[in-house]
Amino acid sequence: MSFQILAEAKKVAKITLIGEVDSLSAREFQKEIERLAVEQPDELVLFVENLTFISSAGLRVLIFAKQKMGTHLAVYMVKPQESVVETLEKTGLHHSINIVDQYL
Amino acid sequence: MSFQILAEAKKVAKITLIGEVDSLSAREFQKEIERLAVEQPDELVLFVENLTFISSAGLRVLIFAKQKMGTHLAVYMVKPQESVVETLEKTGLHHSINIVDQYL
Amino acid sequence: MERKTFPGTLDSLADIRQVAKEEAQRVGLSKKAAYNLMLAIDEIATNIIVHGYEEAGRSGSVDVVTEVADGQLILTLEDDATPFDPLQRDLPGEETFTQPLEERPIGGMGIYLTINGIDEFRYEFVNNRNRNIFISRIGEK
């Protein structure tokens, strides 16, 4: 019979970023990362459909997250806008972050 | 400045069901639920876009999951087919399961 | 009238559903009616195999008999287990289905889904066999 099942359990940290991340708001972003790091998540999922701007200060928080939460951490970015993707590409962060249309 | 951040950390159990769940395959489904229950997840997410059939034996596993994993458990069903939704509605399970197009 | 015989074990369910599906398509039932017929057949066949055979420590076959007459598709499941009339069971009432899952009795949905999903359901005990009869009107909906 045609039946297939896939299963997994993960600790998932989810962050939704709305608006602009510059060096001021990056501080709040960093605080949330520090708070969530305590939970030792397996995955960090960033919902960024409505993130309109991110500067290097925001990118630094992403690098910090990876360094703080451990190398096993998988980072997903869901629906980034084009300019955000370009910034990730210019700085090579797209090698370490999974850019996806939908988080499954 | 326009910036907003939402954050949470959750233990998420994810199951993808493909094909047909009848009283034979429901046994495998149940075993996975038992395995995942050990992790005490906060959320159970069922990806069912390719689930073409589910009998009451499958529904019983869903009820079992809720009873085994604790009342705080939030159950999501992502993209169920129309006939699956109808069966959930007939048996009232749609009151306890969040039927969604996309899991966020 | 056509008869197909299957071993009374759970791995026959997929084939039994397949018969229902093909007959439904052949007579042109709607997708929804076909699905509900498949579901009904699966539920009763499961009960025969699990309650009628396995739990009773018996073995036997499940026959699927197909008939088209008077604008109706008539599918019958026949088995050799102890007589059991699903229609004699109290069906769970509305209130069961609105209870939170944590408090709900975990069974009783099978016969409910069966009766609820097809045009007519009948039970007979004939020649020492259970006959569960599923009737779908052709050319509706």
Add this chain to the structure above:
Amino acid sequence: MERKTFPGTLDSLADIRQVAKEEAQRVGLSKKAAYNLMLAIDEIATNIIVHGYEEAGRSGSVDVVTEVADGQLILTLEDDATPFDPLQRDLPGEETFTQPLEERPIGGMGIYLTINGIDEFRYEFVNNRNRNIFISRIGEK
């Protein structure tokens, strides 16, 4: 030529970006060029505020001067901090950006993104002020 003056604190950044955005739209830069100009301005303004003022224990303003000439939009950031020429810094090389995040130095991206994102970037120290100059060609792309 128009000059706007902002306090040299991080909560001025949104307003400074807004000036860049409006000027970019006014002269008709493409969406992409406008975004990259906004990003460049934000990066250098951040450095002035953080490294030039906050870390040095100084305070001062950040001026945004706007000029359109010879088919170019010229935005200049002026500040009173210690002279600092971003172009004298070694920019991180290609290899930095292909390193796994866990091993990467966490800084150095700001000036890189600035220079990489606009048509021309210049630095001057004039009248005891730092002048970071951002030049975008109008009517391209």
